[in-house]
Amino acid sequence: MGERTLRGATAVVGVADAASPTGELPNRGRALEAAMIAEALDDAGLTLRDVDGVCHVGPSTYVGSSLGLAEYLGIRPVFTEGTNVGGSSYEVHLEHAAAAIATGLCEVVVCTYAETPRGDRNRGIDSEMPLWIGYHPEAEWEAPFGLWQPMGPYALAASRHMAQYGTTPEQLAQIAVSTRQWAAMNPRARYQSPITVEDVIDSPVLLSPLHRLDCCLVTDGAGAFVLTSAERAADLAKPPAYVLGAASCHDHDMISQMPDITVTAGAVSGRRAFDMAGITTADVDVLMAYDSFTITALLHLEDLGFCAKGEGGSFVEDGKLGPGGSLPMNTNGGGLSYTHPGMYGMFLVVEAVRQLRGECDSRQVPGATVAVAHGAGGALSAMGTVVLGTREAL
Amino acid sequence: MPARFEPRSTEVSEPFWRATRERRLIMQWCRPCEHVVFYPREVCPRCLGSNLEWRDSPGTGTVYAFSVHYRTGSPELMDRTPYVVALVDLTEGARLMTNIVGCEPDDIGVGMGVQVTWELLADGRHLPLFEPSTGSHGDSSRR
Ligand SMILES: [Zn+2]
Numbered sequence A: 001m002g003e004r005t006l007r008g009a010t011a012v013v014g015v016a017d018a019a020s021p022t023g024e025l026p027n028r029g030r031a032l033e034a035a036m037i038a039e040a041l042d043d044a045g046l047t048l049r050d051v052d053g054v055c056h057v058g059p060s061t062y063v064g065s066s067l068g069l070a071e072y073l074g075i076r077p078v079f080t081e082g083t084n085v086g087g088s089s090y091e092v093h094l095e096h097a098a099a100a101i102a103t104g105l106c107e108v109v110v111c112t113y114a115e116t117p118r119g120d121r122n123r124g125i126d127s128e129m130p131l132w133i134g135y136h137p138e139a140e141w142e143a144p145f146g147l148w149q150p151m152g153p154y155a156l157a158a159s160r161h162m163a164q165y166g167t168t169p170e171q172l173a174q175i176a177v178s179t180r181q182w183a184a185m186n187p188r189a190r191y192q193s194p195i196t197v198e199d200v201i202d203s204p205v206l207l208s209p210l211h212r213l214d215c216c217l218v219t220d221g222a223g224a225f226v227l228t229s230a231e232r233a234a235d236l237a238k239p240p241a242y243v244l245g246a247a248s249c250h251d252h253d254m255i256s257q258m259p260d261i262t263v264t265a266g267a268v269s270g271r272r273a274f275d276m277a278g279i280t281t282a283d284v285d286v287l288m289a290y291d292s293f294t295i296t297a298l299l300h301l302e303d304l305g306f307c308a309k310g311e312g313g314s315f316v317e318d319g320k321l322g323p324g325g326s327l328p329m330n331t332n333g334g335g336l337s338y339t340h341p342g343m344y345g346m347f348l349v350v351e352a353v354r355q356l357r358g359e360c361d362s363r364q365v366p367g368a369t370v371a372v373a374h375g376a377g378g379a380l381s382a383m384g385t386v387v388l389g390t391r392e393a394l
Numbered sequence B: 001m002p003a004r005f006e007p008r009s010t011e012v013s014e015p016f017w018r019a020t021r022e023r024r025l026i027m028q029w030c031r032p033c034e035h036v037v038f039y040p041r042e043v044c045p046r047c048l049g050s051n052l053e054w055r056d057s058p059g060t061g062t063v064y065a066f067s068v069h070y071r072t073g074s075p076e077l078m079d080r081t082p083y084v085v086a087l088v089d090l091t092e093g094a095r096l097m098t099n100i101v102g103c104e105p106d107d108i109g110v111g112m113g114v115q116v117t118w119e120l121l122a123d124g125r126h127l128p129l130f131e132p133s134t135g136s137h138g139d140s141s142r143r
Helices: A029-044 A065-073 A089-102 A117-123 A137-141 A151-165 A169-183 A197-202 A266-277 A294-303 A312-316 A334-338 A345-357 B014-020 B075-080
Strands: A010-018 A053-056 A079-081 A108-115 A205-207 A221-229 A241-250 A286-289 A370-377 A382-389 B026-030 B035-037 B052-056 B060-069 B083-090 B095-100 B113-120 B126-132
Touching (some): A010 A029, A029 A108, A029 A221, A079 A108, A089 A221, A089 A370, A089 A382, A108 A345, A151 A294, A151 B060, A169 A334, A241 A370, A286 A294, A294 A312, A345 A382, B014 B026, B014 B052, B014 B126, B060 B095
Parallel strands (some): A053 A108, A286 A370
Antiparallel strands (some): A010 A221, A010 A241, A108 A221, A241 A382, A370 A382, B026 B035, B026 B052, B083 B095
């Protein structure tokens, strides 16, 4: 990266998120986004007047989503970001916002997300987006064969990983078990009761080889974060979570075009982000890795280099991802047990920041100084890796 | 309700679908790259050239990945569950999504040899599906 590195130039200074054990939230849409922004700005000790950049993507918005948000808030940002790569959009937004701040385009950026599939269903609001607008290759080359979205691509990846590397359903199940152990310590998690490997295996197989408990939730959720320069961060309310590295990569759109269904573009984004941060996997105290399905998290562990390709199954089976384990992963309870409104990447950043600040109560990883938020979007398509660290990690 | 979600074709893929009316599987190739291009495109994704042609495919390949769908989000396929969605690697190198038919889901494995078979669509086109190969293609020991 030479002199062009983003390392240490910016920091996340405010975070907020909303989720509930009922899976439902009382409000929705812009009102919920605005509440998240207010909470995150308050967390940072900033106000809306300080904001000169905005990132936004959410459901029911095809174009102009950051425009509509800024209009609603009555602000006139000089940096706007509406990239939609699915669930990893918020890691990608953070990367782009960090670059914009580091190069002086803007100074304080807010990023928000709200999606309320359960509440909307109760209210009779159809917030589901059509899969495609106009022609899309998926409508020609995938949809006729009945691939069930969004689960289908991950089921295909799991089948290949099992055949190629001998990964077992029990090993995948252990990821759900470890994640639930974390959720048991998060009073806002949707599911908090412990589960066993047998529970996962005994849950119905909807799309082989994945069981119901291999799959993420469908819940209401929302969040926001505030990013600013390291200089400005030094004077704010909370300890900064410095951006040590950030990178993204995508290698296909629809799953049938993925070059190797067992290797994600996270192998590229992860290496680039870790190199920028000057860290190795051994430096990571907390890993927030997008778990839309257990197989998704397993692929991240391999592609980020925590274990060799194909060894994810044996890597996770001793429970090292859970509380007290050597690699605390998804300490909020993850998309599997905490919340998953649809584009979960926001919650990865929020929890990573809270861990670095020591705000996580009983689930706090003691002395965490480096946390990684690794998002996945599309059908294993777009990966965004963000390395965050405390002042000690700078 | 139609028996299938009807594939939408484009100008560039029209020859592919026209050939299916005769139950022929054809693939697009880049002449300079001597490389198979799938899905069909206006240009070759290797060289961005448009010197492309259609060639007959032997219609044989192996199962790259598969998922037995016990449930479905496709209303027109509700009464067909369980059905098998698969990615098949054709012998000439292309990978396509399809359904595996003509055997029990439990008998399907990654690496299994398959050959094309056809399902008639309402408009006279056919959808390329795959069934276990009757020849010696693939390696059915890889389960
Ligand atoms: Zn070419």
